[in-house]
Amino acid sequence: MSHTIKAVNTGGMAFEIEQDGHTFTVDAGPSVGGKDQGPRPKALLLSGLAGCTGMDVASILSKMKMPYNTMTIEIDANLTDQHPRVYDKIHLQYIFKGDNLDHGKIEKAINLSQDKYCGVTAMLAKTADISYEVLTE
Structure with missing residues (x-):
């Protein structure tokens, strides 16, 4: 492709x-x-990351038959001070709302996205430390 x-x-x-x-x-x-x-073009990289991992996680959780009401992904990223300014730290918050959320399935879906499927994560990980946390409401 x-x-x-x-x-x-x-x-x-x-x-x-x-x-x-x-x-x-x-x-x-x-x-x-x-x-x-x-x-800004650089911030669109983060939008691409949120969309890429979000689509992965939504697809994986659907296959796992793990329903949720909403999934929100918030990203906080740090740019280096020197040119070329690149992201060196990226932190994602996956925020899920719903009843009877299965934390194990959520973690597994996110790990599969981060480690195997999300190409945007793979590209950005070459210059940035990427971390995440899961919040449920």
């Missing part, structure tokens, strides 16, 4: 990105010449 991405500068620091039939804008903040018309 391959992806083709097209980025067109729409003025200033903004780019319209076309990806697999979807279009969105990335931009910089005003302090560096942007107009804040969209998310």
